[in-house]
Amino acid sequence: MARTAGERHGWIGRIFFADLLAGLRLTLGYMMSKTVTHHYPDNEKWVPYQRHRGHHFMNTNDQGEVNCVACGLCSVICPCDCITVIPFETEQGVRRPKVFDIDLARCLYCGLCEDACPADAIKLGQEYEVSTTNRATLTVHLEDLIAAPRKAENGGLVRPAKLEPTGGQHSVLQSGPSSGLDWWSRIRRPR
Amino acid sequence: MEYVLSLLPLAIKMVIVVGILLLLPLPLTWLERKIAAHIQQRPGPMRVGWHGLLQPLADAIKLLTKEDHIPTEADRMLFAVAPVVALVPPFLVFVAIPFGDPVQLFGTTVTLSLADLNVGLLFILAVSGIGVFGTILAGWASNSKYAVLGSLRSIAQMISYEIPMGFSVIGVVMLANSMQLTQIVAAQQGLWNIVLQPIGFFVFFVAGLAEAQRIPFDLPEAEGDLGAGYHTEYSGIRFSLFMLAEYLVLVALAFLNVLLFFGGWLGGPAFLPPFLWLFFKVGLFIWVFMWLRFTFPRYRYDQLMTIGWKVLLPLSLLNILVSGFLML
Numbered sequence: 001m002a003r004t005a006g007e008r009h010g011w012i013g014r015i016f017f018a019d020l021l022a023g024l025r026l027t028l029g030y031m032m033s034k035t036v037t038h039h040y041p042d043n044e045k046w047v048p049y050q051r052h053r054g055h056h057f058m059n060t061n062d063q064g065e066v067n068c069v070a071c072g073l074c075s076v077i078c079p080c081d082c083i084t085v086i087p088f089e090t091e092q093g094v095r096r097p098k099v100f101d102i103d104l105a106r107c108l109y110c111g112l113c114e115d116a117c118p119a120d121a122i123k124l125g126q127e128y129e130v131s132t133t134n135r136a137t138l139t140v141h142l143e144d145l146i147a148a149p150r151k152a153e154n155g156g157l158v159r160p161a162k163l164e165p166t167g168g169q170h171s172v173l174q175s176g177p178s179s180g181l182d183w184w185s186r187i188r189r190p191r
Numbered sequence: 192m193e194y195v196l197s198l199l200p201l202a203i204k205m206v207i208v209v210g211i212l213l214l215l216p217l218p219l220t221w222l223e224r225k226i227a228a229h230i231q232q233r234p235g236p237m238r239v240g241w242h243g244l245l246q247p248l249a250d251a252i253k254l255l256t257k258e259d260h261i262p263t264e265a266d267r268m269l270f271a272v273a274p275v276v277a278l279v280p281p282f283l284v285f286v287a288i289p290f291g292d293p294v295q296l297f298g299t300t301v302t303l304s305l306a307d308l309n310v311g312l313l314f315i316l317a318v319s320g321i322g323v324f325g326t327i328l329a330g331w332a333s334n335s336k337y338a339v340l341g342s343l344r345s346i347a348q349m350i351s352y353e354i355p356m357g358f359s360v361i362g363v364v365m366l367a368n369s370m371q372l373t374q375i376v377a378a379q380q381g382l383w384n385i386v387l388q389p390i391g392f393f394v395f396f397v398a399g400l401a402e403a404q405r406i407p408f409d410l411p412e413a414e415g416d417l418g419a420g421y422h423t424e425y426s427g428i429r430f431s432l433f434m435l436a437e438y439l440v441l442v443a444l445a446f447l448n449v450l451l452f453f454g455g456w457l458g459g460p461a462f463l464p465p466f467l468w469l470f471f472k473v474g475l476f477i478w479v480f481m482w483l484r485f486t487f488p489r490y491r492y493d494q495l496m497t498i499g500w501k502v503l504l505p506l507s508l509l510n511i512l513v514s515g516f517l518m519l
Contacts, residue, residue, distance in 0.1 A: 020487070027230045027486040035234045042238070188232065 033188040038158055041171040044179070045161035047152050048126045053109045055127035056102055058145035059120055066146065067121035070097040074113035074122055082106035083113060100142040104130055126152045129170045158183045200301055208285055208305060216438040217247040219477070226481045257427035262334060265424065269332035274425070274432035277325020281439035283318040287311040288446050289373050291456045291466040303466060304373070311372040312364065315447065316357055319402065322440065323349045326411065326421050329433070333424035341420030344492065345404065345411030351499040352401040352408075358507035359394035362387075362514040363451050376455035383454040390510040392452040394503050399444045401499070404437070405480055407487040410495060445476035 009018045038044045048054065059067045070087030088098040113122050127149050132138060140148070160176035221236070221244060228235030236243025261270055289304035289311075308314050323346055330342020364370055366387060367378035385392050401408035412420030422433045449455060449472040459468030490498065 023486050024482065027482065030232060031226065031229045031482070033232060035229065036232050037234050039234070039237065 030188055034186045036184070036186050038183070041161075041163045043160065043162070044158050045171045045173055047155050047157050047159055047173070048128065049155040050126075050151055052126045052128070052155065053111045053114075053124040055104070055125050055130055055148055056107075056113075056140070056145055057123055057125045057148035057150055058100070058142065059123060060146060066096065066100075066142065067119045068097050068100060068117075069095050069119045069121075070100075071095075071118060073116040073118065077112045077116040079110060079112065080106045080108055097142060100145065101139055102145070103139050105135060105138040123151070125149055126155060131170075154178075200299070201305070204301075204305055209282070212282060212285060212439060212442075213435070215442060216435050217251065219438045219441070220247045220250065220434075222477070223481050223484075226478070227485050230482075230485045251431070254431045255428055259427040259429060260424075262424050264334040266332040266334065269328050270424075271429070273325050273328035273332055274429045274436075275325075276328055277322060277436040278432050278439075280318050280320075280322040280325075281436050281443055283321075284315050284443040285439075285446075287314045287318075287372065288443070288450070289376070289455075290469060291464075292373070307371060307373050309369070309371045312360060312370040312375070312451075315443075316353070316360075319440070319443070320349070320353055322436070325433075325436065329425070330421040333421070335424050337418040337423045338421050341411045341417045341423065344417075345421060348401055348404070348408065348410060348495060348499075351496060352398045352503070355394050355499065355503035355507045356398035356402060358504070358511060359391045359398060360451060361507075361511050362391040365511075365514055365518060372450055372455075376450055376457060379454040379457055383452065383458070385452045388452065388510065388514065390506055391514075392448075394507045394510065395451065396448060397498070398503055399448065400480070400483070401495070403440045403444050403480075405441065406484040407490050408495060409489060410492055441477065441480060442473070445473045445480065448476050449473050 013019070038046055040046070061067055068085075070085050072085045072087070075081075075083040075085045082103040084099060084101040084103075085097050086099040087095050090096055109124060111124050114124055122145075125148060130138070157178045157180060159178045160174045161171045162174050164170055164172045224246070225235045225243075234242075236246040239245040239249050261267055286305045287308050289302075289307055291303040293300050293302045295301075326342050326345045326349075330338045330340075330345075333339070363375060363384055366384060367375040369375060369378070404411050411417075412422070417423070422430055425433060449469060453472055456465035456469040459465060459471075463471075
């Protein structure tokens, strides 16, 4: 354990409160340094890394059809039983989901459905603002999943954003220079 | 009629001073929260107004519209009187504080103080001593153990710190040969008292912190062990009166430090009016008080008493002795 500034300077340090002065110098340094707060809903938004497990989305193939073959593996492996899959057969004789519902209020975003999927269909994206004032809208259907945002490139950045009062008060990314990956380097650490 | 007219400048000055003092806590709470935030690398209040400047206004509206609760077991009369009693002394202190040399305005000489008492310093120390009554009454009338403990602590603290505080300014009075604050400032022409009275300043500063019940001496309202101290049971507007009193004591203390030891309005740059220079120094002191608040932890109660009686009191007496010998 390091000695305090007061002890280091002996009795002179005691008399002139070297330890108190060291504390004051430290807090003054912090006071003059930049803040590290993200101005989240108003001006800035942090885009998560690629590995982040957020709002689900459904991949589609080149013909615009969903990749899902309605095997139901995701629904079986789901630990909180929040996926409902009902299959049907198209004219081409392909098995596709008629209903593919995810109850986001129950989902724990574990990503097991993603792992179980044999057809590279269901994925978890980086969207994390799913708050709403109506619980019914938390059950997302197949068309919502197709329309949901895909994985964003360059995750881990703080990007300029704006709070949109419409559509459930979400913070929407704006174009503009990002403060980059090293936003955390502003955190001041005493030597 | 002549007499009434002669009172007009005084009335105007009173309105200005009281108005400013009543509004002062608004920017000060904002400043306090901002300084706290930046010491912890946060931006602080940001959402109400530019950089949260209107936040105190929102807080004030919230406080004023809150339920004014009086506990059933409380002494209703004393409970209602206590915040006012706490608020009066800080206002009285500003009666005797001068803000500058007399100035010529509209052909008449206007003194920049409400009353330039020839015992100004004594008056201020005496009046600020009354402030403890608000604390005692609040703690007693609340009929709550936390409030009583807080007020007991604060009584003991204020009594023991008033003595070194009074002694520490005697050196200043000796140098100025007067207790009039304008005289004390005038005596610092050329050389501020901080150079001649460093020990006196130190004792006054520390004792003042304890008088204003700021960290590291804010035991009367130690949040951790006493709820909120003597105003635990207060809410709404009555609580805001205590807040107001606390901030005014802080400002008065900053004014006294500047007037007694840092040359008052003297020694400013030529382009700045003297009273603005005084306010600048006072603001600097307020900033230092807040900086101290968010740097230091609270002293233990026995340490507080030890510092008061075994350190500050002998130091202030020594200061008087040394200044006396040097002046002879």
